[in-house]
Amino acid sequence: MRLNAVRLLILFVLSLPVGSLPVKAQTPIPRIGILNPQAPTTTNTTGETLGQATVDAFRQGLRDLGYVEGKNIRIEYRWAEGHPERLADLAAELVRLPVNIIVTVSMKGVRAARTATATIPIVSGGAGDLVKGGLIDSLSHPGGNITGLTDINPDLNGKQLEMLKTVLPGISRVAFLNDAAADSKTTTLHLQAAQTAAQKLGLQLQPVTVKTAKAFSEAFAIMTQQKAEALVVMLSVFTMRHRKQIVALAAQSHIPAMYQGREFTEVGGLMSYGTDRLDQWRRAATYVDQILKGAKPADLPVQQPRKLELVLNLKAAKALGLAFPPTILLQADQIIE
C-alpha cells in the first residue's frame, strides 16, 4: 500500500503542467506616435523651442505610470516644425508604421490625425474647443477615436481682455494678433469671443493677421499705426514658435501685451492667462495608459484644464513703465521678477 501511495505521488508530480508555468505572453511593445506641430529644437535665430519640453512632460507622465521607453513602450516622433501643411503627411506616416496611439496638440494636429485615421486612437494633449470644432460628440462621450484634453482658450478671451483693462483702465483700442496658418475655425471662435468681450468692455478690437514670420514687424508697424494701446496675442503653433520675436517686438513697440500662455511671459511677455500646457501633456499620458489597458477612446471623457494661471512679468512691466494694480497681483498665480 505504501508503494502505491508513492507511485501515485510521483504520477501526480509528473502530471503537473510544468510547461504551463505562467510565462508572460510575448505581445508586441506598443508604439506611440507623437505628432508635434513644433520643432524639437530650433534653428530659428529668434524663435524658442517648445517642442522638446512638451514631449518631455509627456514622457515624464508616462514614466510616472510605469512605462519605460524601449522596454514596455516605444515612441515615434514626428515634428512639423511649424509647418502645418506637413501635418497631414506626418500623420499618414505614423498610421502606416503603424502606431497604437497618436498623441498630438492643436486643432490642426488633431484634424490631420483624424483625416489620416478613423480607427487608431488619437489623444489630444490640448486643443481648442473639440466639440465646437466638430471633432467629438460631447465632452462626456466623445464617440469616435478622439479623446484627451481640451483647452478652453476661446472662452478665455473675455477674461484676458478684462485683465488687460484692469491693468490699463484707460485704454480703448486693443489689437488682436492672430496667424493665418492657425485652424480657421479656432481663429474665428477666438475672434468672436474677443469681439464680444471687447464690446462689453467698451474696447475696440483691431485684429491683425500675420502670414509669415517675416511679417511680424510689419504687423507691429500696423498696430502702432492703428494706435493700439494694448495687444492680445492668440495662441497658436505659429505664434508659439515665434514668441520671442513677438515679445521683443511688443517691447520695442511699447505695446503692453496679454498672452494666452506662460511661455510668452517666461520669455519677457508682460502677462499671460491660460492653461498649463506642460500639465496637459503630462495628463495626456494617463489617456495613453488607459487606452493601452483597453479603454476605448469613444468612452473616455475629454477633460478640461485643471488650472488656469495668471503669470505676470514685473520686469516687462517696469520696462513699459507699468505697475500692476493690486487686484491683478492678487489674482496672479506666478509673478516673474
Place this chain on the structure above:
Amino acid sequence: MDTKARVTRSLQDPEETRQPPRERGGRLLRRTFLIAMLVVCGGLLTSGAVELAFRYQESVTEIGTLQTEMANGVAFKIQQFVQDLEKTMRASTQTPELITAGLTASYEFYLVKLLGLAPAITTITALDQNGREHLKLSRVQLFRPQDLQDRSADDVFVHARQGVSYFSPVYFVKNSEPYMQIAMPIERFAGNIIGVLLAEVNLKYVWDVISQIKVGKTGYAYVVSREGDLIAHPDINLVLQRQNLKSLPQVQAALSKSPTPSTALPNLAGESVFSSRASIPELGWTVFVERMADEAYAPLYHSLLRTAVLLLVGLGAAVVASFVISRRVVRPVEQLRQGVARIGAGALDYRIEVQTGDELEALAAAFNQMTAQLQESYADLEQKVDLRTQELQSKNEELEMALHQVQEMQNQIIMQEKMVALGGLVAGVAHEINTPVGIGVTAASLLGEQTASFRNLYQDGRMKRSDLETYLETASQSSTMLLSNLNRAAELIQSFKQVAVDQSTEERRCFPVKAYLDEILLSLRPQLKRTSHEIAVHVDEGLQLDTYPGAFAQMVTNLVMNSLTHAFAPGETGQITLDLSTTPKPVTFTYSDNGCGIPAEHLEKIFEPFFTTKRGQGGSGLGLHIIYNLVTQKLGGTMHCESAEGEGTRFVMTFPRHSP
C-alpha cells in the same frame, strides 16, 4: 468402507460447508465502527456547523461595521472640504467694508481674494438683498454689469435669504464637470441680511479627496448625489461620463433609506464588492466605500477555513478512534466466531484463546468445555459407526448372494420358458404339419386303395370306362390334395426353420431399397393378382441399405401376407402403404393398411410366437414374431404397432442403415 469414510471426510472439510460466516464477522466490526463514528462525527459536525453559521454571521456584521466606519470617515473628510469652502466664503462675508458701507463695488476685491483662496470656486457672485446680481466674478467668463441678472426666484437665493447656508443639488456643466452652488447670507450684523454670496463650486476638487482614500488593498470610495449621479470617483472618467448609479442595489438602498445588503453586490465594472455607506445629510450626498468581495470576506473565509480544517482533523481523529475501539471489541468476538467455525468444521481438538478478562473470555471457556465433551461423544460415535458398518457389510454380502440366486433362478425360468415355448413351438409346428401331412396320408392311402381296386378291375378285365373316369378323378383329386398339403407342410417347415436357429447364413450387402422393394412386390404378384388392393410405395430414390436383404424381403412379405390374410375381407379393396425414409430416424419403415385393424386385447400379443387369429385358415402365428426378431436382432432396430379396431393397422420399424 465407503460410507464411514465419506462421513468423516465431510466433517473435517471446512471449505465445503462453511463459506458465509466469514462475511458476517466483518459486518459486526463495520457496524460497531459505523455507529461509533456516526455518533461522534454527528456531534462534531453539528457543533461545527452551528459554529460556522454563527461565525459567518458575526464576521459579516463585523466587516460591515468596519467598512461603515471607513465610509463615515470619508464622509467626514468630504464634509470638511465643503465646510472649509463654506468657512472661507463666510469669512468673505464678514469684511469691515460690508459692515460699514454695505454691499458696494469695492467688494469685488474680496471676491477676487476668495477666488484666489478657493480654487474650487469657479464663479463667485454677490447678490443684493433683492436677489439681483451685484457683482459676478469668474475664472473663465467675463461678466460685465450688463450681464448681471435677477436671481430672486432662484432656490439658492430664496434659501440663503432666509439666513442659512444653502447647498444646491449637483448639476453638470457642459455635460461634463459636476458643480454645486453654495449660497450663504451676507450679514452685516446678526439678523441684518444685506445680500447673498453665491459660489459655483467645481466638484472636481472633491475628486482630490476621494482619490486619496485607500481602503485595504482593493477598496475605494465614491460619492453619489441625491439623484444617484456619480459626483466623485477614483476613476474620474466615470464622473465625467455622467454615470448614474441608480441601478446598483447599494445605491438604491441608499436612496430609499434602507440598509445596505450585506451580501456581495456588483459595482459599475460588474465586479463583486462589499459595500458600505455613510451619508452627508446637509448635501444629500452618499459616500460609498467598497472593497472587492474577496478581500472583504477574506478574513471570514480564513476563519471558516480554520474551523473547517479543525473540524476535519477532529473528524479524522474520531474516525480513527472509533475504528480502534471497535476493533478492540470486535476482535475477540471474531476470534470466538472463527474458533467455533473451526470446531464446527470438525477440528475438535482446537481450543479458543480469548484473554480479554471479561465475559467474552468466560464464553470462550464455556465453548472449550463444550468442545471437549463433543470430542468424547464423537469418539463414541465413531465406534458405533464402525460397528454398524460391519453389520451392514455382512448384510450386503448376504443380499448379493440372494441376488445371485435370484438371477440364477430367473435364468432357469427363462430357460424353462424357452423350453416351454420351444415345446409349444414344436407342438404347434407338429400340430400344424400334422394336419396337411395327415390329409396327405389320407389322400395317398385313398389313392392307394383306389389304385389297388382299379388294378384289380383292370386285371380282371372288368374295367369299364366309368371306372376309369372315376379312378382318374380320384387320382387327380388325391394328387392335388397331396401336393397342396405337402406344399403346405413344406411352407410350414420353411417358416419354422426361419424362426429357429440359423439366420446367420444369410449374407449382408448394400442394396438400393426402391429397386429391391419393387422386386419383392413383384414376387408377391401371384397372391396380389387375386385381389384388387392398391400398394403404394414411398421411398427416397437414392436410399441404400447395408443390411440383410433376405431379412428385409421376409419382413415385407410377411407384412403383406398378413394384410392380405387378416386385414381385408375377400373381395374388399384396400390400400397398403410402404414408407421408407431417413426421418425421423434412419431408417424408418412405416407399413400401413386400411383394413379392419387389430383390437386392443390382441395388440399386445401380436408379436408372440404362434399367436394368430386365423389358425384354421392358414395363419401360423409366426409371421410377426419372425419379423419382430428380425428387426430387433438382425437389423438392430425397433418395431411397434399402432392399430385400433376398424381403423387400419400401422407398423413402424426403425433400424440403422448399416445393420450391426
